[in-house]
Amino acid sequence: AQSVAQPEDQVNVAEGNPLTVKCTYSVSGNPYLFWYVQYPNRGLQFLLKYITGDNLVKGSYGFEAEFNKSQTSFHLKKPSALVSDSALYFCAVRDSGTYKYIFGTGTRLKVLA
């Protein structure tokens, strides 16, 4: 069965510092991986995806993620955090057969001024 793990419930980082939000996955076959962000009282917004190609994927709002096949990881990164990045972040994997997403448990990012 496919699964996604986000080992950290919360990540705190000072504004201006680099941030990393971790995600590991378990899939059979090639993984289709995604990051979404959820601001309070809002739906999910797409940040970036890995389907194939370069392991470093760039997305919205200055975020990027690195696909690491040997470590089965897809960590979300940003070189310099902003207070406005504070939100709930979800990693997801897409089931290639059913098109369903399997979501991680979410990581709350708090950027401190």
Next chain:
Amino acid sequence: SAVISQKPSRDICQRGTSLTIQCQVDSQVTMMFWYRQQPGQSLTLIATANQGSEATYESGFVIDKFPISRPNLTFSTLTVSNMSPEDSSIYLCSVDGGSSYEQYFGPGTRLTVT
């Protein structure tokens, strides 16, 4: 991308009543999904709704409790029936983005059952 709207955006309902949530998409899509997000939790898939066929429910969700309609390629409804406080959640619809592999999400409906 697709733009998705949901109605209502929030509601407070009495125990034992039912609420129907509407999901409207600005383009024709084959696959729509309904999720539940309990407070502070991740998203749990309730069902997949394809136009012209019965919805496919995930384990733990049944049609009598969460009937879904999908009358055309741009619209779907989810009804939460015979509500209890445990049904208090955010309900989100999403659509499959096709060749982009992404899913696009509506803003959600925040339901409180008293």
